[in-house]
Amino acid sequence: MKTAILGGTFNPPHWGHLMLAELAYCEAGYEQLLLVPTRKPAHKVIAGATDEQRLTMLSLALENFSVPGLKIAIETCELYRPGVSYSIDTVACVEKLYTLDGKPGLLLGDDLFETFDQWKDAPSIAEKADLWVARRKYNDPLPSKFFHQYFRNPIVGVSSSEIRERVARSDVWRALLPPSVARYVTDQGLYREGKS
Secondary structure, three states: OOEEEEEEOOOOOOHHHHHHHHHHHHOOOOOEEEEEEOOOEOOOOOOOOOHHHHHHHHHHHHHOOOEOOEEEEEOOOOOOOOOOEOHHHHHHHHHHHOOOOOOOEEEEEHHHHOOHHHOOOHHHHHHHOEEEEEOOOOOOOOOOOOOEEEOOOOOOOOOHHHHHHHHHOOOOOHHHOOHHHHHHHHHHOOOOOOOO
């Protein structure tokens, strides 16, 4: 099965993540998308929600979301692997656990792609996976020594960090999330000022 990987903290999962799922199918022709919550990112700290809460929110986000022709699954290999979550390890895990039709796709935003050449084993990742980049900013596509393709996506001006900040400030945020995720954030008291 033609498979793509979308890793992230999903802290919380938002409409931009779900848009990438649709792009994976509509533009890149993937039949399966694996959403991979990261346990310990190499370049950021996860705060505001536990691993279990992030996993629950991701499940809730998918409850009423589907793309005909695309199987969407949550892959927890990073959550249960000790140490820092590196994409090269995730690609290897997916190759081991799934029957793939060709190389897996690795989906990432242009904010992450800016530093891709600094990632652990970046050349190996680019060799083992097809890189698909979603634009998150109104800028020109980034040059890279690694072959990659850009989605023709609308710019979604939302990020998980911005949502967490909005919740902490009691600013408008609910419409940025699937309704079930917004309810969960409220019910669990996540991201409020003074909570870690």
